[in-house]
Amino acid sequence: MESLTNRKKVVSDKPMTFMEKLYLPAIFKGMFITLKHMFKKNNTIKYPEEQRVFAPVYRGMHVLKRDEHGRENCTACGLCAVACPAEAITMVAGERQKGEEGLYREEKYAEIYEINMLRCIFCGLCEEACPKEAVFLTDRIVPTEFERNEFIYGKDVLVEPLNDRIDVTKRQHTGTRSEI
């Protein structure tokens, strides 16, 4: 049969020569290799001090976006929860009262919006399902916690702060990649 690669090696079990039986030349060769590696540069990224540069399509911790007037985009339609293959998202819808127009963009909003970060597989389907451009995955890393229930992120963590807006423009283009 014709071989697919040129890496094929014929294995033989011929008896070892005297030099091979001594083992010492092979051992010295091996020790020379390890010695060379001792002076090689390592590729370790020391995480908290330095961070890996993420790809523009990196899918990390979620954010619930506000619009340009600072109103929450989410209308609690539940499409993200339906789309979620890991069933990590739950929400409770609420009705916008008079005087709350500055807080929520539409009449219906999410009173409670929770993502279980232990269930989430960071597939990005919630973001794809969202008709209101409300939920996005960002390049932020989900921090580690000591308690399991601390991984259930509510709106206090997910909604972007007014004075510290999170840039998701890189992700906004992923749906229509031909435009980039």
Place this chain on the structure above:
Amino acid sequence: MDTGLLIEKLILAILLFVVSLGIAAYSTYFERKLAAWIQDRVGPDRAGPFGILQPIADGVKMFMKEDFTPTNADRWLFILGPGIAMFTALMTSAVIPWGTDITLFGRTIALQVADLNIGILFIFGIISIGVYGIMIGGWASNNKYSRFGAIRASSQMISYELAMGISAITIIMLSGGLGLNDIVKAQHGMNWNIFYQPVCFLVFFICALAETNRAPFDLPECESELIGGYHTEYSSMKLGLFLFAEYVAMFVSSALISILFFGGYNFPGMDSFSGNTLALLSVAAFFTKTFLMIFLFMWIRWTIPRFRFDQLMHLGWKVLIPISIINMLVTGIVIAFNEGWIKF
């Protein structure tokens, strides 16, 4: 009894104890660093600058762990095992000459706790007891893996002690004395035994690797087959003592190899110094050699894969013992010719 001598020996013994433990502690750190460098990693670097507080952190961790004793284990033997391992590892350093005589407060102090005239036999005796720590520990754990580790340790010890002893006899023949001081004095300056006995050094070094249970001969603790070997059931500081004893033993056998083959505290050009300068320089020379040996031990560990057990036995009985016996015979004949005992 001279009280001054007593105090001097006591201080020396305590100093030696602290130094052995300190070097053993930092060997663990250095071993991890070296492993990291060989594997293109960084190694421990979080505890203190460059991670130099890592051994202390490890020690604290060991003490904080739950001290667990299996239900069916023999309680007293279970405690005795790591104790013996540590005790014998520390005992051997007593007869090692660390440098030439030093003069302090008008007293000439020998940098050796006990100048036994049978120093090398003492070391061999104590090292052989060392395996009892592993054997008793492995046996008392009442666990298959531990028992296998213990059995392997004892058979390995018996096999390699022979070749080691025979190659040591060669050195004793060359230097004409059993005391470690005699052996060191016979290698004055650059007159080291390694230049006369390279084969003997090789055999002795391989046996020393096996005696200290270092890779590639770490079959008693062989993780991939025996979980942790003899210390499978151990936890907390008992485990710590076992692991620590290995490093102390490595330090002492490095020191022993430096004495037997690399001239101990002798260094080239030592005749141009005298008094305390010579003493300090000789101690520095001795520790340099010892550290280089420790480095070699670690370098080998992170290069060579572990032996299979039948290969280990084959190497011990069929290769090293014949080589060392032939080497001893040839050395004996050469000595006899030089001394004029045999004439043609």
